[in-house]
Amino acid sequence: RRLHVTGVTSHPTREWTTQQAGNLATDLGTRTEPPRFLLRDRDGKYGEAFDTVFQADDLRIIKSAPQAPRMNAHCERVTGTIRREALDHILITGESHARHVLNTYEDHYNRHRPHQARDQLPPEAQ
Template structure:
């Protein structure tokens, strides 16, 4: 019989051998966050969120984000989302991306039933691989979730939405603000349209531009 007293524990054996706990034992496998950061410039992320109207009708919004630049495409709004609807919107996205579509390598999405093989084929036909997040793990698609949090806090939770047409108009205007005028912490408080290589001089006069009827303000150099 083996003597158990005084035998070293498995953790101490691993430490003495210089081995980290799994899953980083190889020392080379990146975390999910590190992977997303490394692939950001070639990553698209898709997600759904909902908006409730004043008549208590629930509308569903489908969006795709270019993660590297945080550019958001609000592709559609409907009260009755289907797999065919999502696939059609995905086909409409690729012409909008134009030549930039060839620069994307992955599409990150969850496991919603509306993402069918036909939906995935729209992207795989352009050599864009599909990445699926784990079940019930929205934080794995953190960039779109951050946009959804912003659009709710700054827009849809502060406006009475009447119907689909109104929702489309409101969300289109907010997306334009997000993509051109809103500062982003991940971009050192630059707006997406700002040139990262230009340091602006302090403006002598500042002009305010109202968005969504004055709900949001944008400011620019008026001199």
């Protein structure tokens, strides 16, 4: 599992999330093994246009059950990891600062941070 940070905003909208979906779909196109599905919650920010971006790449869209955070455990876990390892130790001063912190953490997570499920290797290690 790799971490992808596509954007930062304090006021996400349907249009913004659709644009971020397009950015992510472009980035995922460079992977050797394409993803098979997208698990997302039922937030109103994710509309049909958001789903269409991924369905164009033959991804199956799976919506989590209402009010069921355990159904999306991988996302909840990585969100908690980001909070504990990065955001709890830094006072974020704005969107550009948040973008910088998250991009730095993304690099650390994918290239250097040990992952127990991978025998203490980062996701990008051979």
